[in-house]
Every structure is written in C-alpha cells, then in structure tokens.
Amino acid sequence: MILLIANTKGGVGKTSLATSIVAALSKRDKAVVGVDLDSVNMAASRSWSKNRSEVDGKFYFLAGDVSEQIKKIGADYDEVVIDAGGFDNTEYRQAISVADVILIPLLVGSSANIEGLQKVAETIEKIRADNLPKVYGVVTKAPHFGTSPELERAINEIISDPLTEPCPTTIGDRVWYTRAFDEGIGILDLQPLKRSEAKYIKSAQDEFLTLFNFIYGENNV
Incomplete structure (x- = not known):
C-alpha cells in the first residue's frame, strides 16, 4: 500500500506521523520504505533516517518525475509511506496520482x-476524479483534556468534507513526537525519561496506535 501524508500547509505534523508510521510498520514482517518529497527540509530522509537501516525502515529523498519511481518502489516493498512537502508542486501532485x-x-x-485541508481535497478530486483513493483526515495538536472551539471546528471540518473520512482519534501535543524524531525512532518506541512523563507518553502512543490501526487494520490492508 502507498500512503501519502499531505497538506499544503507546513507545520501540521506530517513528518512526525510519517516517521512514526514507518517505525511502526518496520516492526511487522513486511518490507517498508519511506519517501521524502520535502526538498526544503528533507527532515525525514536526512535527520531521522541517518542512523536507521533498511530493516529498521528509513526515508529516501525523491524529486522530479516521481510518479514512476514511486510505482516501482511500490512494487518492490510491501508498504510505502510518503512525506509530502508543505507546498503544492509537481512531486506533490504526482504522489497524489499514485x-x-x-x-x-x-x-x-x-x-x-482549514483551508489547507480544503485545498488538498480539491486537488485530489481534480487529479483523481475517476479513481478516488481513500482519504482520511486527522486533527493534530489537540488538547489533552476537554475540548475547545478550535478543536470542534477542526473535527467538524473533516466530518463535513464530502471526500474526507475522519479518523477515530485526534493527535495531541507533538513534544513527544519531537523527542522520538530526535532519537531516530517512532512514538511507539519512546520511553519516558522520568516517571511523571509516563502517562503522557502512553496517551500519545494510544492516540497514534488508534490512528495506525485505523489505516492498517485488517479491512484496509
């Protein structure tokens, strides 16, 4: 399966989710590879992957005419995870197409x-009008407890979008993803440095695992 994590707005958590998904998939008995299309940062391929092996799951940077390259990679690996850059360009649109x-x-x-999600959905409909992929939306940087008008608005935007299916969880504070990224691991492998962190990391891991199982559960493999 080829999973694309996309939004034309930067800083929404694409790389945090992409790297943790690759790390989680590498624990399965499948061949997994990440594709980094972010020519500005190359964070997934350059920073996160520098000490990871092929077996561990790592990202490689691609640019230019990527659609055929991604198709070939998809034929060679069980799972492909694409981290798109935070802008609309040729690579982004070609990734949508495959x-x-x-x-x-x-x-x-x-x-x-909100506009970022809408633009992605509109672009998908233009490029894939006759062959729509599965499209999921997930809210990131949600409050740990309770709700807020901003959170409700984000959730309702996903629910009301005719193309996007909401994921059954939200993703909270990304400080734990940042620490996992800096260690070159996924959120599920992150260990607390002190006892007081344990419950917060466990909450983040549970949220991520719900998202992961929703995408890669038996009905979606």
Missing part, C-alpha cells in the same frame, strides 16, 4: 489550517 490512501493532518488553530 497513492492508495491519503492522510491529511489538520492542525487545530486558524482558518489557514
């Missing part, structure tokens, strides 16, 4: 975040 599943992270906050 993805089986597209995950759109929607950051809680301003109207610009």
